[in-house]
Amino acid sequence: RIIKNAISESEKLGAEALVIELNTPGGQMESTWEIIQMILASDVPVIVYVSPPGSRAASAGVFIAYAAHIAAMAPQTNIGSAHPVGAGGAEIDSTMSEKVTNDAVAKIKTLAHKRGRNAAWAEDAVRKSVSITEYEALEDSVIDYVASDLDELLSLIDEDTVETVTGTEVLRTANAETREMEMGFANRILDIITNPNIAYILMAIGMLGIYFELANPGAILPGVIGGICLILALYSFSVLPINFAAAALIGLSIILFLLEVKVTSYGILGGGGVISFLIGSLMLVNDTKFPFKGISLSVIIPTVIVFTGFFFLAAYMSLRTHRRKVTTGEAGLRGETGIAKTVVGPDGGKVFVHGEYWSAVSDTAIEPNTRIRITDVQGMLVKVEPINDPNKGRI
Template identity: 45%
Template sequence: MTPRNRNGRRPGAGRLALALVLLLLGLAAAAGAATPPPAPHPVFLVRLEGTINPGTALYLRRALREAAAARAACLVVELDTPGGLVASLRSMVQDVMASPVPVVVYVAPAGARAASAGALLTLAAHVAAMAPGTNIGAAHPVELGRGAKDETLSAKAENDLAAMARSVAGERGRNVEWAEKAVRESVSATAREALRLGVVDLLARDRAELLERLHGRRVTAGGSPRVIETRDAEVRVVREGLRERLLRAIADPNVAYILMMIGMVGLYFELAHPGVILPGTIGAISLLLGLYALQALPVNTIGLLLILLAMGLFVLEILVTSYGILGFGGVVALILGSLLLFDTPETGVAVAAAVLWPTVLLAAAAISTVVYLVVRVRIRRPETGLPALVGARGTAREAVDARSGRVFLHGEYWNARSPVPIPPGREVVVERVEGLTLHVVPADEHRGKDAPEDA
């Protein structure tokens, strides 16, 4: 029998148990080392450029939805905007504030701006960042489309937007006083000034530096604390869909203006030449798209009315022979309406001069050409049918008097009458047509407008 120690255990049993424990720990450590660490959550990225409009809001909403479904580390919004519509801004701010995924608004690249509505969107982000050489601010609301300024409505719009700026800035722990001044006094700040004033959270030269500086930052998103982990994360770019591109494109003032001009010219061609169909079809579609775009844009009512007046004058030129007077008035109204349609330098919503002048000149030239052709047709004597015989020259084949006679005209024999006797072989001129009977006079006694001889 194997001897036992005083505790009743065999010698070496403790060493065996210790070796077994060490072996199990070694195997567990090796298994842990062989298992790769979990991949970091992806970073979603969208690029918002140009005006803020319904297409932009739809694009951001879809990006937020996809980021939440993928449990993204954060959604980075690279922003460069002159501003836009308050209704679209409110929708975007609501989506950002309610997002369970941290939203990082990054004003970039150098030279970009977050002006007007863009400033408030930046304030609403969980993390606000700017690239050096960018600026933010000037968020005072601009009431457009009114002849005389309504002080009460302007004050209501200003107070409403100022309250919104204070609310989102306070919720994100940013400079509430500066946010209100951006609305009431249109103050702006450079990137470094914004960082010093507590308007934004950090500066980053490029996207790589931004992601590095975001790593480990703590935020509250969707009511829960979150730690943003962006180191070595995959960056997924959310592309615009067809509907979003279409909405954003037609909401651009330059595109909306061109659509309006195409629609007006197309319908005018169809009215001037009924039955052509193609210009009218293209014109109707373009006009409807243009009118939809105008609903999404801050339009100057006077400018729009002048363009509609121009269209009315062009149509009247077709119906009433004014010898170009109505058409000229329509061209003047078209030019003035185009200049006033988006007279909004404060928000940056305006038709570029490089688009406006070529478009309005081409439209005016096309419509003026049609007006000229219509007027020329109206004043030109008929060339077909019985009215075209008036003024034509022929030859008497029989004696023509007040009761009967026959003349040869345009290769045919016609019954004819004349207030004076006309012997056979004499040249005659048609003065009027009555049924199928020509009323003629001797050519040497005719004082009206002569026509080429056709005997």
Template identity: 45%
Template sequence: MNPLRVVRCVALALLAVASFASAAPRAPGQGRVLVSRLEGPVSPVMAQALESALDRASASGYEALVLEVDTPGGLETSMRDMVKAVLASPVPVVMWVTPSGARAASAGVFIVMAADVAAMAPATNIGAATPINLQGGMDSTLARKVTNDAAAFARTIAAQRGRNGTWAERAVREAVSASETEAVDLRIVDFIASSLPELLAKADGRAWRRGSEIRSLHLRGLPADRIEPGVRQRLLSLIADPNVAYILMMLGFYGLLFELQNPGAVLPGVVGGICLILAFLAFSVLPVNYAGLALIALAIVFFVAEIKVPTHGVLTAGGVLALVLGSLILFETGGAGPRLSWAVIAGATLATTGFFGFLVAAGIAAQNRRVTTGRQGLIGTQAVAIDGLVPEGRVRVGDELWSAVSEAPVEPGANVEITGMNGLRLSVRPLAKEAHS
């Protein structure tokens, strides 16, 4: 074979391969960074937002995920889920406490320290990671166990990322905090950055590790794509607060019960149904204690039963007790996140008691009200004698003529009082001033 022809064939083959490689589709995130914001209490909603951002960054091939953090802390369970997701992320994660005035407190400390690169904007702070039980005080043994567990978790995160484990433990045990400059000096975070371009420039060239593999970041000057929260996330951010979810649930109960008591009103039933659906949507991402939910449902049953079968307040008292106890244990919250307020519990208890008290009182009043229709409605009313009643004759009741028999003689045109009814004949008696002497 001609050697020149062989060379030409090899060259054409290499050119074809190169052309195919250059035409291969490029990942949408290649050569770019993805930016998302973690703002507000650490909660299941925030954990879902973080996991969604990590999935998108990984699937689209972004060079890094930048997370802008501003949180007072929150649920320990959500914090641990977020830390695990960051530590296992195949995409490098850059945590940035921003803007000025922001903080990474309590559970936020653990999340920031778990990042491959951690930075803070000017005039920000980090720290105060002592566990808190906002539903009531802990006994000393339990408090010691929880604190030791959190301290060990903080130390292991710090060791994993080469940060100051001693300070991390003090943040848990002594609730110490640090400004951005102190945080850099103490090796809590890596540097200070006042803008996204500065953040990417200072993170450029830093090493990040996954298992035994170590790589370098190349982020300087890269363009950024920002994740905007979707409708579901915005809605959950509004309602996934124990106080909001609780109020929605109670409004839902009120609306449906009012509709059952007044069929055809429609609006209370529609509003109540929507409120209940929103409440249960919030419950899907909140740490709900279903024993508390069962007690609240039992309270509603007691209140309804009091309406149907009055027990002189026994069922009402039981309903109030079940409502208060169920409300107290409804959410298993802890840390610096939102909790069910005593004011909301007291307000809901008073409103519910008043609501059902009004229904009971209205029912009792209706039972005691004088009958105004049918046969019973005629008794006690007045009629006018058309004929002389001696003792029988006719009387006019409204626009109707009735046969009547009187206890005493009555002159035509005199007023009489209906005292009874026998078939279609009324029993009447003359009024005192109409009676014959």
């Protein structure tokens, strides 16, 4: 989206060129190809500049640099390591690895031939994950220039000839006026939440918030926070390659956790929820075409532990509440003790229990100040019996 807007704005302004400052560890396959297609279809020459010093163009960054009309790097930068990996950096199975690797090699060699760059090195970057410095890249015809800053780059590329979709163009960039296109606030927020790790955390917070609200109707705040996080997570997942089977497993885990709170299963339902949630999390982001990046295990494991720990705690608290002696209503009064305040007999009397006076009856006469125990409750009338305790006291 940001690249698309930048190219569109550059074309409207009739810019001499668009410089993309690149610093990336990689990205998703679909997003990478969309950016490459935008660059190839641009009327304005696109210069990819790996900067500032210390930056890198790894994985998807290699493809973007190869697609650019001109590729340049700042000192102390590197490029390479474009071998396909699974979600979170994990290795993928050999058959799938061969497919995505061959596909990636074919694409980057096509870009190399189009831009006159080193196709052999590009293939090694994909197959062997080789990585080189800026001066090695310049010597091996991987990039076109090494420039310490933007002004130097614009001077170096002045009068270079490039091929765009509209034909051959000669760049006039020396002493050119530059206009920086900052990433807007909305784009910054979208850039953050579309990170698979952030989207996953938002999903977990959203589900916990909704659960809190359902468990405690009227709390409001957990429901509001949970709803916002869940909607943001759904938006993020809409632009990520989501495995719907994994999403179903996560949904099943929530159902199992809720049942664990309500049903005594001795941990079977909760254990199934843990397994379902973990497997679903590992499978959630599914970029099999070129799996550069997914949800990191360093995010999944703590989230699963916290998430399942919360539900097991909720189940424990629920079980302890169910086992606790009833302290309210008729059932809560049975067995309670107090003091007879008047003579209590078949015709009635008054007793004092839990700070309250009650009308009471007894099968036998009970003298005032005798300790009594409630044996039955009939509406607002309690039936009592004396406690054989030689110690009598007043309240």
